[in-house]
Each structure stands twice: as C-alpha cells, then as structure tokens.
Amino acid sequence: MSAPFPWLAEPWQTVCAARAAGRLHHALLVAGPPGIGKAVFIEALAGWLLCEQPRGDAVCGECRGCQQHAAGSHPDCVVLSPDHEQRPALARYPGQRSQYDSSRKTASTVINVAQVRELHDRLHASAHYGGYKLAVLLPADALNTAAANALLKLLEEPPDNTLFLLLSQRAARLPATVRSRCQALRLHAPSPAQARAVMSATGGDAELALDLAGGAPLRARDLLGMDIASVWREVTGGLAGLLAGSADPLRLARDWLKLPQEALDAALYGWLRHALRRAGGDVQARVADTAPLKRLQAFAAELEDFTRLREHPLVKDLALQRLLYPLWTGA
Numbered sequence: 001m002s003a004p005f006p007w008l009a010e011p012w013q014t015v016c017a018a019r020a021a022g023r024l025h026h027a028l029l030v031a032g033p034p035g036i037g038k039a040v041f042i043e044a045l046a047g048w049l050l051c052e053q054p055r056g057d058a059v060c061g062e063c064r065g066c067q068q069h070a071a072g073s074h075p076d077c078v079v080l081s082p083d084h085e086q087r088p089a090l091a092r093y094p095g096q097r098s099q100y101d102s103s104r105k106t107a108s109t110v111i112n113v114a115q116v117r118e119l120h121d122r123l124h125a126s127a128h129y130g131g132y133k134l135a136v137l138l139p140a141d142a143l144n145t146a147a148a149n150a151l152l153k154l155l156e157e158p159p160d161n162t163l164f165l166l167l168s169q170r171a172a173r174l175p176a177t178v179r180s181r182c183q184a185l186r187l188h189a190p191s192p193a194q195a196r197a198v199m200s201a202t203g204g205d206a207e208l209a210l211d212l213a214g215g216a217p218l219r220a221r222d223l224l225g226m227d228i229a230s231v232w233r234e235v236t237g238g239l240a241g242l243l244a245g246s247a248d249p250l251r252l253a254r255d256w257l258k259l260p261q262e263a264l265d266a267a268l269y270g271w272l273r274h275a276l277r278r279a280g281g282d283v284q285a286r287v288a289d290t291a292p293l294k295r296l297q298a299f300a301a302e303l304e305d306f307t308r309l310r311e312h313p314l315v316k317d318l319a320l321q322r323l324l325y326p327l328w329t330g331a
Contacts, residue, residue: 002057002058003041003044004037004040004041004044005036005037005040005190005194005198006190006194007036007037007187007188007189007190007191007194008036008037008041008187011030011041011185011186011187012041012045012057013057014185015028015045015185016056016057019049024163025182025183026155026158026162026163026164027155027158027163027164027166027181027182027183028045028163028164028165028166028182028183028185029140029166029168029171029174029179029182029183029184029185030042030165030166030167030168030185030187031167031168031169031171031184031185031186031187032169032186032187032188032189033169033189033214033216034169034216034219035213035214035216035217035218035219035220035222036187036188036189036190036216036217036218036219037187037218038167038169038187039090039138039167040218041187042090042136042138042165042167043090045165046069046077046090046134046136046165047059047066047069047070049131049132049134049163050065050066050068050069050074050076050077050131050132050134051063051065051066051069052064052065052066052129052131064129065129065131070092071092072090072091072092072093073092073093075128075129076127076128076129076131076132076133076134077090077093077133077134077136078119078122078123078133078134078135078136079093079136079138080111080115080116080119080135080136080137080138081111081137081138081139081142082108082109082110082111082142083108083109090136090138109142110142110143110144110147111137111140111142111143111144111147112144112146112147113144113146113147113149113150115147116143116147116150116151116154117150119135119151119154120150120153120154123135123154123158123159123162124159127161131161132161132162132163133159133161133162133163134162134163134164134165135154135162135163135164135165136164136165136167137151137164137165137166137167138167139166139167139168139169140166140167140168140174140178141168141169141170141171141173141174143174143178148174148175148178151178152175152177152178152181155178155181155182156181164182166182171184189214189215189216190215190217192215194217195210195215195216195217195220196210198217198218198221199217199220199221202221202224204224204229205224205228205229206220206224208228208229208232208286209221209223209224209228209229211270211286212228212232212266212267212269212270213266219266222262223262223263223266226260226262226263227263228263228266228267231259231260231263231264231266231267232267232270234255234256234259234267235256235259235264235267235268235271236267236271236286236287238252238255238256239271239327240288240289242324242327242328243289243291243295243327244289245328247328249321249324249325249328250321252324253317253320253321253324254317256320257316257317257320265307268303268306268323269303270286271287272296272299272300272303274286274287275287275291275296276296278290278291279291279292279293279296291327295326295327298326299323299326299327302322302323302325302326303323305319305322305323306319306320306322306323
C-alpha cells in the first residue's frame with residue numbers, strides 16, 4: 001500500500017523513510033485544510049504501523065494486526081475523539097468508555113481530561129502483541145485545557161514503543177507546548193487536475209462543489225451529498241435580495257438555519273470570495289451583482305464571528321441575523 005492519495009505521497013514517504021532509518025518521531029501532528037484526506041492518511045498510517053508483516057510501505061492485509069485494525073478492535077490502538085459517532089475515520093473503533101455518553105442529547109465537542117488519563121493507563125501497560133502502541137487523537141484541536149496539559153506530560157515522557165498520531169485542521173489553536181513536542185506533517189491540497197480526477201465519477205455539480213470546497217475533493221464529495229447546488233442558489237439569491245433591499249434578513253436567517261451547516265458555511269464563504277472577485281472586476285466570478293466593498297468588508301468580519309458563535313445553540317439564530325445585517329443596511 002502506498003499513500004492513500006497521490007498528493008499525499010511526499011508526507012507518506014517521509015514517514016516510511018524515518019521508520020526505515022529508525023528515526024520515526026514519537027508524535028506526528030498531521031495538519032492541513034479540511035477535505036484533503038488527513039483522516040484517511042492517519043487511518044492508513046495506523047494500519048501500516050500495526051501490521052506484523054509489512055511489505056515495504058504496504059500492509060500484508062492478512063496478519064492478526066491487519067485483521068483487527070480493519071475490524072476496529074486492535075487492542076494496541078487507542079482512539080480519542082469527542083464523540084465516537086462523529087469521527088471522520090477509524091469509526092469502527094469503539095473508543096474508550098469515558099469517550100462517549102449515549103445519554104447526552106447533543107454530541108460532545110471536546111476531548112476531556114478523563115479520556116487522557118485513561119489513555120495514560122492504557123499506554124503504560126505492555127503492548128499486547130509486542131509492537132507499537134498507538135494513540136490517535138481525532139481531532140487534537142478538541143482537547144480542552146486540562147486534557148492538553150495531561151497529554152503534554154505523556155508527550156514529554158512517552159511510554160516505550162508508543163506513537164501519537166494527532167490530526168489537526170487548526171494547528172495554531174493547539175498549545176505551543178504540545179506542538180513543540182510533535183513532528184509536523186503538513187498535508188497540502190491536491191493540484192486542480194488531481195482534484196478533478198477524484199471528482200470525475202461524481203458528475204452533476206462537481207465543479208461547483210470543488211470550487212466551494214477550496215479545491216479539496218473529499219470535502220467537495222461531502223458537499224454534493226448535502227445538495228450544495230440548491231444551498232448555493234438559496235444563499236446567493238437571498239444575499240442578492242438583501243443587497244437590493246427586497247429580502248427580509250429575519251426570514252432568511254430562519255430559513256437558513258434549516259440548511260446543513262457545512263453546506264451553508266461553504267456557500268457563505270464562497271459567495272464572499274466571488275463577490276470580492278466581482279468587486280475587483282473579475283467577470284468570471286460566480287456572483288453576478290457587484291456589492292459595495294465596505295459592505296463586503298463588514299460581512300467578512302461578521303462571518304468570522306458567526307462561525308465562532310454559531311456553536312452555541314441559543315445564539316446561533318441571533319448570530320446569523322447579525323451576519324446579514326451589514327448587507328441589508330450597509331451599516
């Protein structure tokens with residue numbers, strides 16, 4: 001098995017060469033934009049590290065380690081995540097008891113200190129099969145302060161034969177002390193040709209989805225599953241109405257709360273990007289109407305606040321209304 005995708009070949013070979021030379025770092029921080037395959041990369045890497053009879057940079061697919069990893073039951077692989085039902089990869093692993101509480105009405109958004117303490121106990125036990133013990137954090141960004149401090153102690157004095165695999169889309173949000181104990185593997189988006197090759201079999205509105213996903217094909221495929229073309233038409237039509245003074249921001253906010261959040265985010269950021277291009281004279285922009293630059297700047301500032309405030313269910317409606325206000329009034 002080689003790298004999961006062609007654009008991930010370089011970081012994959014970096015890890016393979018380090019292992020062959022006996023220089024594999026005990027903590028790898030896999031970072032990069034969403035939708036380019038970071039979770040798939042980590043899943044493939046974990047499988048290769050747990051394989052008992054690897055063939056170069058490929059797994060054998062037949063040994064006990066490969067079979068148990070494929071089943072999500074390898075005893076030497078521990079996965080930490082806020083909610084085991086929300087993991088983008090390694091979803092077969094049941095995780096730890098402290099990791100998920102089925103009585104919660106909403107999914108947890110953090111990795112807590114109890115999970116890291118349980119991880120500490122499991123990693124300090126002997127490996128069941130005498131190979132690597134893996135600790136996978138999906139995503140490491142979800143560590144709360146207490147959990148990050150507890151993890152730091154493990155990273156400073158790692159148990160024997162232990163490897164940490166941390167996924168991050170916002171590495172800058174991790175404490176500097178945690179980042180400094182890891183080797184960063186920065187994954188980059190594919191070239192346009194590589195991205196289109198992945199999307200070639202999807203058809204439909206693949207080009208629009210890829211554009212709104214920032215060239216990330218895995219995210220684009222997810223957006224297609226959310227009917228991104230319909231969301232795009234609804235959002236662009238509503239924003240055009242606001243600029244023309246013919247739309248009601250309160251009604252738009254109520255309607256848009258029913259849309260898939262990721263698709264709404266992609267449409268809002270995509271509209272802003274294309275509106276700025278149009279304001280700069282780009283006739284190829286997907287937005288037909290020109291908006292005053294001051295309104296676009298105010299909208300951009302509010303959009304950043306919206307993505308932060310929307311996590312709280314009690315203020316999401318108000319945050320969306322506030323986002324639309326500058327386009328409606330020009331204030």
